[in-house]
Amino acid sequence: MDFALSEEQRMLQDSIAGYLESGCPLSRVREVAEARGSRADDVWQELTNLGVHGVLIDEDYGGVGLGVLEAALIAEALGAAVAPVPYVASSIMAPVALAEAGSTGQKETWLPQLAAGEVVAGVGLGEQIGRRESDGVTAAGGKLRGKAMFAMDAASADILIIASDDGALHLVDPGASGVSRERLKTIDRTRTVSEITLDRVDAEVLPGSVTNREPLLTTIDVGRIILAADTLGAAQVMTDKAIEYAKERRQFNRVIGSFQAVKHMCAEMAAELEPCRSLIWYTAHAYSAIPEEGRLMACHAKAHLSEVGKFVARKSTEVHGGMGITDLLGLHYWFKRIGFNRQMLGAPELVREEAARVQAWV
Amino acid sequence: MDLEYSPEYREFRDEVRTFLDEHKHKAPNQKPEIPGQPNSAKEWQQLLIEHGYAARTIPREYGGYGAEPDILKTRIIAEEFARARVPPGHSGDNRLVPTVLELGTEEQKQWLVPPSVRGEMSWCQGYSEPGSGSDLASLSTKAELDGDEWVINGQKIWTSGAQNADMMFCLVRTEPDAPKHNGISYLVFSMDTPGIDVRPLVTMTGDAFFNEVFFTDARVPANQIIGKRGEGWFVANTTLRYERGGLGDPNEAENRFNRIVDIMQRETVGGERLIDNPIYRDRLLKLQGQILAMKFNGMRVLSHNIKGEEPGLPRWIVKLNGCELNHQMAGLAIDVLGELGLLYDGSPYLRDGGFWQARYMLDLGLIIGGGTAQIQKNMIGERALGLPKEPKVDEAKAQAA
Numbered sequence: 001m002d003f004a005l006s007e008e009q010r011m012l013q014d015s016i017a018g019y020l021e022s023g024c025p026l027s028r029v030r031e032v033a034e035a036r037g038s039r040a041d042d043v044w045q046e047l048t049n050l051g052v053h054g055v056l057i058d059e060d061y062g063g064v065g066l067g068v069l070e071a072a073l074i075a076e077a078l079g080a081a082v083a084p085v086p087y088v089a090s091s092i093m094a095p096v097a098l099a100e101a102g103s104t105g106q107k108e109t110w111l112p113q114l115a116a117g118e119v120v121a122g123v124g125l126g127e128q129i130g131r132r133e134s135d136g137v138t139a140a141g142g143k144l145r146g147k148a149m150f151a152m153d154a155a156s157a158d159i160l161i162i163a164s165d166d167g168a169l170h171l172v173d174p175g176a177s178g179v180s181r182e183r184l185k186t187i188d189r190t191r192t193v194s195e196i197t198l199d200r201v202d203a204e205v206l207p208g209s210v211t212n213r214e215p216l217l218t219t220i221d222v223g224r225i226i227l228a229a230d231t232l233g234a235a236q237v238m239t240d241k242a243i244e245y246a247k248e249r250r251q252f253n254r255v256i257g258s259f260q261a262v263k264h265m266c267a268e269m270a271a272e273l274e275p276c277r278s279l280i281w282y283t284a285h286a287y288s289a290i291p292e293e294g295r296l297m298a299c300h301a302k303a304h305l306s307e308v309g310k311f312v313a314r315k316s317t318e319v320h321g322g323m324g325i326t327d328l329l330g331l332h333y334w335f336k337r338i339g340f341n342r343q344m345l346g347a348p349e350l351v352r353e354e355a356a357r358v359q360a361w362v
Numbered sequence: 363m364d365l366e367y368s369p370e371y372r373e374f375r376d377e378v379r380t381f382l383d384e385h386k387h388k389a390p391n392q393k394p395e396i397p398g399q400p401n402s403a404k405e406w407q408q409l410l411i412e413h414g415y416a417a418r419t420i421p422r423e424y425g426g427y428g429a430e431p432d433i434l435k436t437r438i439i440a441e442e443f444a445r446a447r448v449p450p451g452h453s454g455d456n457r458l459v460p461t462v463l464e465l466g467t468e469e470q471k472q473w474l475v476p477p478s479v480r481g482e483m484s485w486c487q488g489y490s491e492p493g494s495g496s497d498l499a500s501l502s503t504k505a506e507l508d509g510d511e512w513v514i515n516g517q518k519i520w521t522s523g524a525q526n527a528d529m530m531f532c533l534v535r536t537e538p539d540a541p542k543h544n545g546i547s548y549l550v551f552s553m554d555t556p557g558i559d560v561r562p563l564v565t566m567t568g569d570a571f572f573n574e575v576f577f578t579d580a581r582v583p584a585n586q587i588i589g590k591r592g593e594g595w596f597v598a599n600t601t602l603r604y605e606r607g608g609l610g611d612p613n614e615a616e617n618r619f620n621r622i623v624d625i626m627q628r629e630t631v632g633g634e635r636l637i638d639n640p641i642y643r644d645r646l647l648k649l650q651g652q653i654l655a656m657k658f659n660g661m662r663v664l665s666h667n668i669k670g671e672e673p674g675l676p677r678w679i680v681k682l683n684g685c686e687l688n689h690q691m692a693g694l695a696i697d698v699l700g701e702l703g704l705l706y707d708g709s710p711y712l713r714d715g716g717f718w719q720a721r722y723m724l725d726l727g728l729i730i731g732g733g734t735a736q737i738q739k740n741m742i743g744e745r746a747l748g749l750p751k752e753p754k755v756d757e758a759k760a761q762a763a
Contacts, residue, residue, distance in 0.1 A: 001371070001434060001668075002364045003661040069363065125596040243747050258750040263743035264736070270747055271679040271739075278676070279651075297654075304651035317590035345683035353640075361627070361637050 005073070005281070009020030012066075013073045019046060020081035021233035026330050032084040033189035033333070035278040038156035040084045044117060053091040056222075058099070061111035068222060072229035072284035079233030079341075082333045084190040086120050086153030088230070093152070093223045094121035096168050097161050101208030101215035106171065117212075122154025122174070124196050125163035128216060131345045136197060139164035144172065144203045148196040152223075152344065155183040155192035162196065162203070167213040170203035177201070190333065220345060221298040222270065225287060227341040228305035229280050232273075232336045234341075235309045237270040238316035241331065245320050256319075265315045272308045279304060299355035309338040365661075367763060372432055379444040381413055389448045407451050407481045415439050416451020417479045420459065425476035433668050444613065454478030455485040458531050458550075461600045465589050474529075474550065486534030486553070488518040489598065496737050498533075499542045499595055503577060505534035505549060507584060512536075512549060512559070514580040517594065518647050524560045524573035527553050537592045548594035551582040567723045568707070612660040614679075615653050615687055618721075622646065625713065636698045645694050649687065656683055672683065678746045682738040685729045692722035 005013070024043045032040045047053065051080055055071045057063025071092055078087055095114055098107055113119035126149050127136045137146035148162050160172040160179075174181055178199040209215045243266050246257030256262045283297040313335045317324035324331055342348065356362050367375070377554035390403035410416035411427055418436060429435075443450040447455020453459055455478055462474050477483035494501040503516025514534055524530070530553055537545035553560070557580030564568030589597040626637040626646060636642055659676050666673035696703035705712045706719050729735050743749040 001367050001665070003658070003665040004363070006363070016550060246749060254753065255750055257743070258752050260740065260752065262734070263749050264739040266747055266749060267682075267739035267742035270675060270742055271682050274675050274679055275587065275652075275655035275659035275683065278662045279655040282654075282658040282661075285365070289363075289365070300651040300654055303647070304655055307648070307651075348646060352644055352651070355647055355650070356637075356643055361623075361643065 001350045003278070003281070009070060009073060013068055013077060016047075016050060016052065016074050016077040017080065019050060020077055020083060024081045024083050026082070026333065029082050029084055029333060030330070036189065037084065038192050039086055039120075043083055044085050044120075047085060047087075048117030052087070053117045056099070057090060057095045057111050057115045061107055062115040063095070063111065064115075067133045067284070067289075068225060068287040069281065069284040069353070071222070072225055072280055075226045075229035075247070076233035076236075076280070079230035079337060080237045082190050082234065082337050086122070086156060086191070088191070088223060088226050089123040089153035090114060090119075090121045090157070092226050093123045093159050093219050094132060094159075096222045097123070097206060097209075097219045099205035099217060100218050101169055101212075102209050106204070106206065110171075119158045120153065120156055122151050122157030122196075123162075123219070124148030124151030124154060124158045124160060124194075124195065125169075125216065125220065126150040126345075127165065127350050128163050128167065130350060136165045137162055139166065139168060139170065139203070139205070142198045142202060142205075144170055144198045145200055146198055147199070150184070150193045150344065151181075151196045152193055153191065153295065154181060154194040154196060160196065161206075162198070163216055167209065167216045169206040169209040169216060169219075172196075172198070172201060172203045186340065188336040190337055191340060193344075217295070221287065222294055224298045224302035225280070225284055227345060228282065228301040231305040231309040231338050231341045232276055233279050234337045235269075235273055235276075235305075235312040238312050238331065238334045238338075239266070239273055242266055242269065242316040242319035245323075249321070260309075262319060265319055269312045269315050272311055276305055276308050296355055299358060302346065303351045303355070306342040306348040310342060313338045351357065367438075368432070371438060374435055375438050375442065378415065379441055379446075379580075381415070381448045382442060382448055385409065386446055386448045404481045406449070407479075410451035411479065414444075417453045419479055420453055420463070420475065420479055424463070424471055425479040426453070433664060437664065441613065444617065452481070454481075457487060461531070461548075461597060462550075462568050464600055465597055468554045468589065469585075470550075483529055484523070484527045486521050486522060486524040486527035486530050486573075486575075488530045490520040491517060492519050496734055499546065501535060501546065503532075503534050504538065505536050505547065505582070507536075508581075510584045511581045512584060512586075514549075514577040514582060516577050518577075519563065519572070521560075521573045522571055524553065524575050525562060525570070529553060530558075530575070531588070533594050533598055536624060540592060543595045544592050546594035546598075547591050548588045548597040549582055550586050550588060551580075555582060557581065565723070565727065567720055571724075612653070612657045612684060613692070615684060616657060618688065619650065619653050619693050621714065622649075622691060622698075625695060626698055629702075629713070629741075631700060638697075642694075642698050645697075647695060649675075649691060652683075652687055656680075656687065664682045675742070675746045676696040678738075678742045681732065682735055683743070685725060686735065689722065689725040689729055692718050692725055698721055 023046055028040060051064045052074055054063030055066050055074060059065045095111060098110055107174050114121060127134055134147045134149045137144055137148055144162060144164060156162055156173060160174050162170050164170060172179065178201040180197045182195045184195055186193060246262050246266055247254045247255055279301055284299040286297050287294040317331060317335060320331060323329045388406060390406050407416055414429055415429040417426035418429050419431045422428035440450060454475060459475055459478055462470055489498060491501050491503060503518060505512040505514045529550060531550050533546050535545050536547040557578045559576040561574045563572040563574050564570050565572060580603055627635060629636050663673045663676050699713060702711060702713055706716055744751055
């Protein structure tokens, strides 16, 4: 019995965080965000070299075949760095969907390319969680029709995985005839979401998803855990920055961290956030090791991190005073990252409702 | 991450279960628990000590079982007793006994530990005073040496169990001219000492869980001091460390949570189950997420402790978060019960025997007691996060004001 990261897991965490500290500083994030770029290619490439994109992909398909916990540790580091890379959809959700529902041929074609970072995948399944401003996507005779809103990481994607209304997953070439892709402007410029319009588009279904919703639900679960872990990393940075600022900033001849009003805000952030680390560790570990708890834990991790992330984002900004809301300081990059993670793949109330269903309470 | 217990511990758990199956009919019926007070019958306690399920790590020469400390086994015993709903044993007093074992003389250990462990010597804690709550080190109950006796004068408050306790461990000011933290001594004495007057302090629950204790020339033998003169503050911090561990236990929180789920699935309002009300349900689910996070935080702390590592921040937040969650749970239980949540004092319509109404009030007391939530935040800020203390107020100016 040891509720702790292994030596290998700590080394993985250190190596990713260590690279991002030098390779993806805020100045680099700003360049991508201000140019409205869809990703930092240099960061993406180096993450490829570190094996990040293959974290969940079997060694048989060119990946490193690690677990959801390792994937979450990487997400935490990326959230901490507000890294502008399509990790959630391309490195996690698409490989999970392919592994769960793809044919051998589909896996052989796409998984090695995803693991190598040569191909970037976008994932559009928002209609399966909360449909808004969209009639959804219908599949008939190998063709897709309709609209997939908030398709994740789709702006720079070479391949799309789109869910149709019946829960089946389809591979779509974004260059195919009848596909139009419009990037949506959001608060968070470090990840992209797009509106994908499909007009009788040729698509290739993932056969394991045709009569079985599990591959779709598993893809969503893992996506939620990864978003929650990303929030953990981002919220930890916001907490640390607030504490650091409270130790330096002086008013009334004292550092402001010596005032209880400020000290207590810092203590509250730490007290709320610290248990989240254990929640993420357990959830990510359980998703592979204790399958019967996986879905419930994924819901709780997503909902709870969303709530704590929002709390920390607000309090940390407040501790920074007026500087907290300036572009110059850049704290807003973390603020918005946390906001993005909260809204995507189910906001907390909605995900908690799902947790009630998973427990057969309703 | 390894959440499995090794064979040694799985076997140990089986042993405890077998013991409980065979012997639980001998367990005494228990009244509501009074923290820090031995409350199991002596025979039950003795049986538990013989099997190593009580006073487990207290050395045999002081009446314990004498096992090597093993945090996981201690945890397994607690879990299995809770699961079987059997009153656990005790280690005499979880504040006093470890303190005496760590800092007492050989004579004091022989005198105090064995009868405490047997349940024949019960304890109350004399720390807080009317003028010294969060600022405990400012306490003013004084003890002056007169020949070979301490003469104690002053008043203590919030003394739980004083009406039933045989003994008190008490902080008194013995060096009035020393700085406040260096002028305190830690005395132990019988509650039958002439000059001690115990008066019940009725709280909002209607019960006298606490007391006020008045000292008027109470005389105590000079050698009944633990540690040296003037070192009582540091001796007491040993004790506080043991007390704090017990507040905000995440396993207890999970048990209570499951009871609320039961209520919400069982009770109806207007023909609809309470859990079918989406607002109540969302409050329940929010709490579930928080409780799970604290449960895993507890597992993380436990793993650090097993390895002899200082857990740091995960440990500092347990009391603050745990007590707050307990209070919120009781609040939810009362809210979902609507008018039924008002009932009290044995009304025939009471649910769960009035547990939630009492808990709502008691848990508010626990948010305040054992270091208020605000003091906890100061400690988290200063000790775990390294934020500076508030500048000291000049004593002379404070007096003038």
